[in-house]
Amino acid sequence: MKLELRGITKRFGSLVANENINLVVESGEIRSLLGENGAGKSTLMNVLYGLYQADGGEILLDGKVQAFKGPGDAMAAGIGMVHQHFMLIPVFTVAENVVLGNEPVNAIGGLDLDTARARVKEISDRFGFDVDPDALVEDLPVGIQQRVEIIKALTRNAKVLVLDEPTAVLTPQETDELMQIMRELAKSGTSIIFITHKLREVQAVADKITVIRQGKVVGEADPKASASELASLMVGREVDLQVEKAANKVGEVVLSVANVSVLDDREQRAVDNVSFEVRAGEILAIAGVQGNGQTELSEALLGLRHTIKGGGDITLGGQVLNNLSVRKHLEAGIGYVPEDRKKDGLVSEFSIAENFMLNGSFGKPFTKGINIDFASRDEISAKLIEEFDVRTQSASTPAGKLSGGNQQKVVVARELSRDVKLLIASQPTRGVDVGSIEFIHERIVAERDSGRAVILISTELDEVLALADRIAVMYRGRIVGIVDAKTSRETLGKMMAGVAA
Numbered sequence: 001m002k003l004e005l006r007g008i009t010k011r012f013g014s015l016v017a018n019e020n021i022n023l024v025v026e027s028g029e030i031r032s033l034l035g036e037n038g039a040g041k042s043t044l045m046n047v048l049y050g051l052y053q054a055d056g057g058e059i060l061l062d063g064k065v066q067a068f069k070g071p072g073d074a075m076a077a078g079i080g081m082v083h084q085h086f087m088l089i090p091v092f093t094v095a096e097n098v099v100l101g102n103e104p105v106n107a108i109g110g111l112d113l114d115t116a117r118a119r120v121k122e123i124s125d126r127f128g129f130d131v132d133p134d135a136l137v138e139d140l141p142v143g144i145q146q147r148v149e150i151i152k153a154l155t156r157n158a159k160v161l162v163l164d165e166p167t168a169v170l171t172p173q174e175t176d177e178l179m180q181i182m183r184e185l186a187k188s189g190t191s192i193i194f195i196t197h198k199l200r201e202v203q204a205v206a207d208k209i210t211v212i213r214q215g216k217v218v219g220e221a222d223p224k225a226s227a228s229e230l231a232s233l234m235v236g237r238e239v240d241l242q243v244e245k246a247a248n249k250v251g252e253v254v255l256s257v258a259n260v261s262v263l264d265d266r267e268q269r270a271v272d273n274v275s276f277e278v279r280a281g282e283i284l285a286i287a288g289v290q291g292n293g294q295t296e297l298s299e300a301l302l303g304l305r306h307t308i309k310g311g312g313d314i315t316l317g318g319q320v321l322n323n324l325s326v327r328k329h330l331e332a333g334i335g336y337v338p339e340d341r342k343k344d345g346l347v348s349e350f351s352i353a354e355n356f357m358l359n360g361s362f363g364k365p366f367t368k369g370i371n372i373d374f375a376s377r378d379e380i381s382a383k384l385i386e387e388f389d390v391r392t393q394s395a396s397t398p399a400g401k402l403s404g405g406n407q408q409k410v411v412v413a414r415e416l417s418r419d420v421k422l423l424i425a426s427q428p429t430r431g432v433d434v435g436s437i438e439f440i441h442e443r444i445v446a447e448r449d450s451g452r453a454v455i456l457i458s459t460e461l462d463e464v465l466a467l468a469d470r471i472a473v474m475y476r477g478r479i480v481g482i483v484d485a486k487t488s489r490e491t492l493g494k495m496m497a498g499v500a501a
């Protein structure tokens, strides 16, 4: 089915999330929508899916103008969408989930599960999904759950399939398999809109790329375009993607983690008997698909979460730290860039300057006796804003008013400007524009070169490969292996799925 969006405009109050967007996707085409966080990609797709009403413009399918009042209308017209957060019911089987809300009924009015099963099997076989209709969703890996969502859309006869950042939760191999499925679907005539911010992926699978920046289409590109061309289109200026990194000089062990286990909020063992060391002058990356215990591990390293009693210790420069207060951890010399800047990194209502003080307010250089040294604070703030290129009118702007990328720069500036032995950077570039990623990466490498021990926790394999000296891969709470930074993407991908190197 041919899809045409004409002049779509969508506002949220005074914010124009989509401005006069035109897009034509032919039948059987794989179109990538490429854009930074906040560019307006999901908004546009939510308009297409009937979740939002546009303030202007129209949607045409095979030349006919549509009026979607809700997702039901969009689905009925042949639009399918797989959201980033799946909407499956864990305790139901695949077949039950697929028919949920659209149940086939047998002669006596009961749920006809045989038909549902047969439908799943047929689609699964046809496109190589390899999904068992009778498996419980909760037992399936995330990559397979995602296929269930796609099957669900296809059983509703989706002719245009929207995949919104589908690879964020996948291993590299699962990503390759998804791309294969996309190609098969496209061959059968399904039009696919594939949203991502990963350049490598659009280059691999797209027929055509539409780049969106600040709510507007800023260009169309061919998948043969180079990564730096695409990145420049995304951010609107020249971007250098290469991180310069010389060989490192490794010093003594700074942090030692020995047989440490940590519970998550549901009292499950999220970190399971993990051991590793980090030395001065090295970057140890902790790689893995999101949700394999990295969050809980990083929280335990800062004392935000306790380790299980009877297990081993977390030792920094000879001092046993586990289960001491967060403040004790900070005083022992840890810098910490949290993965969730809103929850753990910033106080949104506080000004940028106040946020710069958060971890330093109990010592120099922000205090004079028991008072805040405002002159010193303002001087340091001005310097950090300049150095880390925080885009703001003034240091007194509340941090919550900044864009996500600039909020991240505030946290990174604060943590990298403290004199620490160990820097823990968790997803340090999440939501940051491509142009600023390089800058943050360079700063992290500079920390390592100045002799600090660095732990980089990242679900982005490109980031891991760009920065790491050694790579530990986590899977289901365990460290599957600790390998050299030259290890192939393929081997790392297997480790991310639990296969030991």
Ligand code: ADP
Pocket: 012, 015, 017, 035, 036, 037, 038, 039, 040, 041, 042, 043, 044
């Ligand atoms: P993308 O998917 O490209 O990351 P989004 O479409 O989610 O971007 O967001 C585009 C802009 O619209 C952002 O500035 C975002 O904060 C804003 N936005 C998105 N949804 C809403 C909403 N429901 N209410 C207000 N603002 C929103």
Ligand code: MG
Pocket: 041, 042, 043, 164
């Ligand atoms: Mg989005």
